[in-house]
Amino acid sequence: MGSYFLRRLGKALVILIGVSFLAYVLIDLAPADPAQVIAAQRLGGHPNADQVAWVRQAYGLDQPLLVQYGRWAQQVLQGNWGYSIRTGNSITAEIGTALRYSLTLALWTLSFVVVVGVALGAWAALRPDSLWDQLMRWATLIIVAVPEFWLAFLLILLFAVQLGWLPSYGAKSGWHLILPLVALGLGPTAQLARLTRILLLDELGRDYLRTARAKGLSARRALLHHALPNIVVPFITLLAVQFSALVGGAVIIETIFTWPGLGSYYITAVEFRDIPVIQTTVLVFAVIISSANLLADLSYGLVDPRIRLG
Amino acid sequence: MNLIRKLLLYGLLLVLLAACVPTLPASDTSPDARSDADRAVEQTLVLAAGDSLGPGNPHDYSSNMALLDLLYEPLVRYGPDGSIQPALAESWEISPDGLLWTFKLRPNVTFHDGTPFDAAAAKWNLQQWIGVEAHNWLPTSTRVTDIDTPDAMTVVLTLKEAYYPAVQDLSLMRPVRFLSPTAVDGAGNFVEPIGTGPWQIETLDDNEALLVRNETYWGAKPQLTHVRIEVIVDAQTRVAALQSGEIHVIGGEYLGSIPPESLPTLQADSDLTVLTGAGVTSFLLTTQYRQPPFDDRRVRQALNQAIDRAGIAQAIFGGLAEPATGLMATALPYVTRTDSDLYTYDPAHAQSLLVEAGWTLGADGMLTKAGEPLAIDLVVDQSRLPQTAAIAEAVQAQFQAIGIALELRLYDYSGWLESYSNNDFDLLMDFTWGPPYDPHTQLNGAFHTQADPTEVVSFASPELDALIDAALASTDAVARQALYDQIWQTVDDQAAAIPIVYPQRIYAQRNEVAGFRLGGTEYDLAYALQNVVIHGK
Numbered sequence: 001m002g003s004y005f006l007r008r009l010g011k012a013l014v015i016l017i018g019v020s021f022l023a024y025v026l027i028d029l030a031p032a033d034p035a036q037v038i039a040a041q042r043l044g045g046h047p048n049a050d051q052v053a054w055v056r057q058a059y060g061l062d063q064p065l066l067v068q069y070g071r072w073a074q075q076v077l078q079g080n081w082g083y084s085i086r087t088g089n090s091i092t093a094e095i096g097t098a099l100r101y102s103l104t105l106a107l108w109t110l111s112f113v114v115v116v117g118v119a120l121g122a123w124a125a126l127r128p129d130s131l132w133d134q135l136m137r138w139a140t141l142i143i144v145a146v147p148e149f150w151l152a153f154l155l156i157l158l159f160a161v162q163l164g165w166l167p168s169y170g171a172k173s174g175w176h177l178i179l180p181l182v183a184l185g186l187g188p189t190a191q192l193a194r195l196t197r198i199l200l201l202d203e204l205g206r207d208y209l210r211t212a213r214a215k216g217l218s219a220r221r222a223l224l225h226h227a228l229p230n231i232v233v234p235f236i237t238l239l240a241v242q243f244s245a246l247v248g249g250a251v252i253i254e255t256i257f258t259w260p261g262l263g264s265y266y267i268t269a270v271e272f273r274d275i276p277v278i279q280t281t282v283l284v285f286a287v288i289i290s291s292a293n294l295l296a297d298l299s300y301g302l303v304d305p306r307i308r309l310g
Numbered sequence: 311m312n313l314i315r316k317l318l319l320y321g322l323l324l325v326l327l328a329a330c331v332p333t334l335p336a337s338d339t340s341p342d343a344r345s346d347a348d349r350a351v352e353q354t355l356v357l358a359a360g361d362s363l364g365p366g367n368p369h370d371y372s373s374n375m376a377l378l379d380l381l382y383e384p385l386v387r388y389g390p391d392g393s394i395q396p397a398l399a400e401s402w403e404i405s406p407d408g409l410l411w412t413f414k415l416r417p418n419v420t421f422h423d424g425t426p427f428d429a430a431a432a433k434w435n436l437q438q439w440i441g442v443e444a445h446n447w448l449p450t451s452t453r454v455t456d457i458d459t460p461d462a463m464t465v466v467l468t469l470k471e472a473y474y475p476a477v478q479d480l481s482l483m484r485p486v487r488f489l490s491p492t493a494v495d496g497a498g499n500f501v502e503p504i505g506t507g508p509w510q511i512e513t514l515d516d517n518e519a520l521l522v523r524n525e526t527y528w529g530a531k532p533q534l535t536h537v538r539i540e541v542i543v544d545a546q547t548r549v550a551a552l553q554s555g556e557i558h559v560i561g562g563e564y565l566g567s568i569p570p571e572s573l574p575t576l577q578a579d580s581d582l583t584v585l586t587g588a589g590v591t592s593f594l595l596t597t598q599y600r601q602p603p604f605d606d607r608r609v610r611q612a613l614n615q616a617i618d619r620a621g622i623a624q625a626i627f628g629g630l631a632e633p634a635t636g637l638m639a640t641a642l643p644y645v646t647r648t649d650s651d652l653y654t655y656d657p658a659h660a661q662s663l664l665v666e667a668g669w670t671l672g673a674d675g676m677l678t679k680a681g682e683p684l685a686i687d688l689v690v691d692q693s694r695l696p697q698t699a700a701i702a703e704a705v706q707a708q709f710q711a712i713g714i715a716l717e718l719r720l721y722d723y724s725g726w727l728e729s730y731s732n733n734d735f736d737l738l739m740d741f742t743w744g745p746p747y748d749p750h751t752q753l754n755g756a757f758h759t760q761a762d763p764t765e766v767v768s769f770a771s772p773e774l775d776a777l778i779d780a781a782l783a784s785t786d787a788v789a790r791q792a793l794y795d796q797i798w799q800t801v802d803d804q805a806a807a808i809p810i811v812y813p814q815r816i817y818a819q820r821n822e823v824a825g826f827r828l829g830g831t832e833y834d835l836a837y838a839l840q841n842v843v844i845h846g847k
Binding site for chain 2: 030031032033036037040041047048049050051054086087088089153156157160161164167168169170171255256257258260264268271273
């Protein structure tokens with residue numbers, strides 16, 4: 001397992017270098033000259049050639065791409081993540097704050113998804129093809145099909161405007177977490193409920209459980225103590241993917257609710273061509289996704305002794 | 311799975327969750343130490359901003375202009391009627407040749423931290439931008455050669471050439487407003503927002519600002535005791551937050567604009583009032599006037615007359631925009647009208663102008679010249695100005711009706727800027743900045759020959775260059791108006807641009823708010839809030 005871990009770590013490192021370099025190349029390939037965009041945003045209008053030249057020089061954008069990348073990589077390795085072009089603040093501090101908000105939202109959403117999704121799926125699996133099961137399947141199908149931004153506005157209209165129970169924006173207290181969490185979590189919850197149901201039905205139909213049931217094991221005990229633990233491995237894979245998506249991909253929901261997470265931080269940086277921020281955020285995304293996948297792979301061995309890593 | 315493994319797994323999950331819980335900032339539930347009497351007279355107005363507020367530095371371009379207006383003041387202010395009014399300068403005098411500008415500073419003004427506002431503080435502020443490369447877009451930055459302080463209450467600016475709009479430049483927000491010299495560190499870096507304005511910062515971060523009334527303010531003090539500005543990025547959420555009562559006022563270009571499609575909702579809500587002000591910016595199309603077919607004046611005239619401006623104002627803005635009757639709105643200084651019929655919708659005449667210019671009308675209703683169709687493109691930035699995409703579609707249909715094939719190129723701001731900078735467009739959707747920048751900024755930047763020949767110019771001619779130069783250097787208001795009249799005449803005669811509408815300034819407020827009014831510019835928030843009180847709640 002030790003050598004497996006080291007090998008995976010080595011691979012992750014290669015991926016991080018590749019991703020961060022690719023981010024530089026992509027900024028270069030994207031339409032519009034970054035110096036021009038930065039100049040226009042900083043000076044609030046149509047910059048003239050002198051101003052663009054000034055920005056290009058001031059931010060080192062006149063250097064060849066490899067030199068720019070090398071400079072940035074050197075800084076990052078020295079632990080200096082630099083300063084945002086847009087705000088002038090330390091990127092370390094800004095990303096730290098954004099990451100905290102993103103992790104808060106992602107982990108709470110993930111907990112909601114797991115608890116509600118598994119419970120719904122298990123509940124339906126216990127009464128296959130009953131009215132409730134059918135209802136659950138239809139309802140989840142509809143929820144999976146609904147775009148999350150639309151759901152978000154429906155939630156705002158109902159709970160903030162009509163009922164006045166919950167705030168419609170911001171991140172000041174636990175109450176502010178609820179609407180973005182639900183808007184973000186309903187889709188994955190429905191997905192997980194459907195997955196749980198199918199896997200459980202499959203597992204419950206296996207010979208060993210039929211025998212156990214024949215020997216007098218209760219349906220509830222068969223489900224909770226035998227079937228459920230056996231379907232954990234595909235769960236972990238799904239959760240690792242969902243977690244990565246929630247940390248980095250909640251851009252739309254973050255924007256709608258003004259939740260100051262990594263996704264909206266990144267999008268603002270892209271619009272502004274705030275290159276050091278784009279670079280560092282992409283690197284943080286890559287680290288999160290790599291480590292979520294690595295953790296998932298490592299945990300397979302932990303939850304299923306039949307799986308040996310190495 | 312044995313028990314230990316299970317416990318390990320759950321433990322790990324719990325730790326992860328627990329690590330995150332306390333990271334939510336504390337809510338506003340801290341015990342309130344103030345007495346009931348204090349709270350009874352306290353009134354907090356809550357506003358929504360659409361973008362991060364920034365650090366509150368008036369000397370760069372990173373902070374919200376409406377927030378800055380509450381904190382910082384200029385020497386002179388652009389009044390609601392377009393006149394220039396005294397602010398931190400009590401009076402000013404311009405030498406007959408227009409080269410010496412003497413400002414008498416207002417006595418007994420202090421910054422929020424008690425630092426006196428005097429000639430030394432004023433000069434230090436002016437030095438932060440005058441002659442500084444990054445601020446040279448501002449014409450006054452390159453024209454002032456000397457800043458002199460003959461006594462503690464007088465500042466004299468020496469200009470290398472007469473430039474009447476210097477006084478408008480001095481009323482701007484960024485980078486000309488006055489920051490306390492104590493607000494920077496030893497190296498001159500901005501540390502905290504300290505101004506002379508009617509409001510001072512209590513707390514400020516990128517997403518929220520809490521301001522408290524400046525009790526030592528030299529002018530009329532506001533009625534409100536606090537103002538809170540909260541960032542709500544999404545425009546629809548801003549509307550919802552206004553409806554739910556979390557926010558008192560939304561709207562304004564610099565605060566957070568109202569999406570036009572939300573207007574019916576806002577107008578129908580009996581708890582809300584929609585406030586509008588006459589439009590002072592123009593949405594307009596720029597042509598490649600140096601290249602065919604746009605080098606032919608008749609083509610530019612035809613494109614102007616082919617557009618149904620009243621229809622666009624009604625259909626796309628729900629009537630909350632004025633159809634353009636000239637390059638700029640007459641609410642701006644020196645803008646007058648000619649008797650030109652250039653902006654009157656007349657598709658038949660437009661088509662006949664194009665036929666006169668050599669195109670022939672085919673059986674399919676499209677115009678061709680030497681077998682080539684009259685096909686042009688239009689570059690639109692739909693990220694900053696969402697309505698422009700709808701305007702472009704309307705223009706496309708109206709051009710089609712007289713036989714012009716218009717291809718729309720809809721981009722985000724970066725893509726638009728790329729096309730703009732490379733002169734890669736036939737027609738370009740753009741807008742003017744409004745007061746206090748116009749009319750001089752737009753004329754000098756887009757209707758005047760530029761030193762750099764690659765720069766985009768809407769239209770320029772030696773005649774127009776001479777008129778604009780003379781107007782900007784004029785020292786006599788009457789002569790200046792006569793020059794401007796000639797400028798507008800030339801712009802209309804040459805069909806120098808294709809203005810479409812002047813979108814109105816739109817705000818919406820809850821009905822418990824009274825006294826909110828619109829200032830001369832979109833960032834005049836201190837003026838807007840001066841008489842505001844909150845009833846009921």
